[in-house]
Amino acid sequence: MPHRRRRAKLEPGAATSPADRVRRRYAQLAGEGAAARLPRGFERLGRVLVVRLPEEMRPDFPVLGRLYQEEIGVTTVLRHAGPVEGEWRLPRREVIAGGATETTVVAHGCRWTFDAAQILFARGNTLERARIGAEVRPDEHVADLFAGIGYFTIPAARAHPTVQVVAVEANPVSFEYLRRNVRANHVVGQVTALAGDNRRVDLPRGTFDRVLLGLLPSSLPWVGRAVELLRPTGGILHVHLLRGTREAPAETTERVRRPLEGAGARGIALALRDVKPYGPGRVHSVIDARVRPPA
Numbered sequence: 314m315p316h317r318r319r320r321a322k323l324e325p326g327a328a329t330s331p332a333d334r335v336r337r338r339y340a341q342l343a344g345e346g347a348a349a350r351l352p353r354g355f356e357r358l359g360r361v362l363v364v365r366l367p368e369e370m371r372p373d374f375p376v377l378g379r380l381y382q383e384e385i386g387v388t389t390v391l392r393h394a395g396p397v398e399g400e401w402r403l404p405r406r407e408v409i410a411g412g413a414t415e416t417t418v419v420a421h422g423c424r425w426t427f428d429a430a431q432i433l434f435a436r437g438n439t440l441e442r443a444r445i446g447a448e449v450r451p452d453e454h455v456a457d458l459f460a461g462i463g464y465f466t467i468p469a470a471r472a473h474p475t476v477q478v479v480a481v482e483a484n485p486v487s488f489e490y491l492r493r494n495v496r497a498n499h500v501v502g503q504v505t506a507l508a509g510d511n512r513r514v515d516l517p518r519g520t521f522d523r524v525l526l527g528l529l530p531s532s533l534p535w536v537g538r539a540v541e542l543l544r545p546t547g548g549i550l551h552v553h554l555l556r557g558t559r560e561a562p563a564e565t566t567e568r569v570r571r572p573l574e575g576a577g578a579r580g581i582a583l584a585l586r587d588v589k590p591y592g593p594g595r596v597h598s599v600i601d602a603r604v605r606p607p608a
């Protein structure tokens with residue numbers, strides 16, 4: 314059970330957002346200067362909270378963890394301790410309050426369970442996950458080459474009971490959650506989950522209507538692999554990448570056009586959309602590429 318204490322009554326006109334209440338209570342303990350260094354935001358993932366606390370606040374992590382726990386009403390508080398690492402996109406996180414790190418996020422009719430200490434779940438991708446669910450048409454065959462815990466696989470499969478998804482995931486921890494999420498979302502008969510590296514997993518060429526390439530910082534190296542999976546009549550690739558905020562949209566689409574042409578794709582039509590800000594000066598974008606594979 315989460316540990317909750319009665320909250321102190323707020324003064325009239327006092328700050329009322331949970332983050333403000335944490336700041337105010339911390340200021341009473343550690344002073345205004347220390348409280349001003351607290352991050353403005355945090356990420357709530359179900360019953361787990363992720364905060365980016367600076368290392369120099371370490372002596373106060375236990376007290377801060379408790380304040381976040383009480384004011385936000387979460388079971389566990391994790392500190393995001395460094396950049397997301399490697400091709401498996403592993404976050405570095407440490408528990409500063411509570412214990413259980415497994416959590417469930419529910420959005421637009423889908424639910425994803427995962428261990429927030431080991432697995433990334435970007436709140437900023439929520440609209441893109443919903444969009445994929447809205448774009449997928451009945452009877453489609455979809456390949457999700459970076460399936461993770463089913464970020465896109467679940468909304469794609471739930472779009473319509475006649476949709477089939479082949480979901481590939483290399484990280485065994487994520488793969489187990491993918492299987493669990495497929496069951497929990499009642500799409501077992503629609504999803505074929507394959508464990509392993511998508512460069513080596515055997516996938517049926519020329520059979521898919523849509524291929525999801527949800528890897529950052531860039532899924533461009535996989536564009537050729539994706540083109541060969543599309544039906545001869547063509548289909549859509551969703552190519553995720555980071556771009557500079559100063560990079561013109563035409564420059565970004567050009568970066569996608571080149572590998573598509575290199576793979577012999579025909580009838581290329583590209584549309585760029587921004588998913589979320591990604592650190593200073595960068596944006597997470599996705600390019601929808603409507604193409605036909607080589608004849």
Ligand SMILES: C[S@@+](CC[C@H](N)C(=O)[O-])C[C@H]1O[C@@H](n2cnc3c(N)ncnc32)[C@H](O)[C@@H]1O
Nearest residue numbers: 400401402438459461464482483484510511527
């Ligand atoms: C973190 S996810 C992307 C996030 C997701 N698009 C979202 O909406 O939040 C990327 C996943 O691709 C997996 N992955 C990376 N390289 C892979 C590869 N070569 N083959 C299969 N899976 C891979 C990682 O393990 C990870 O689970």
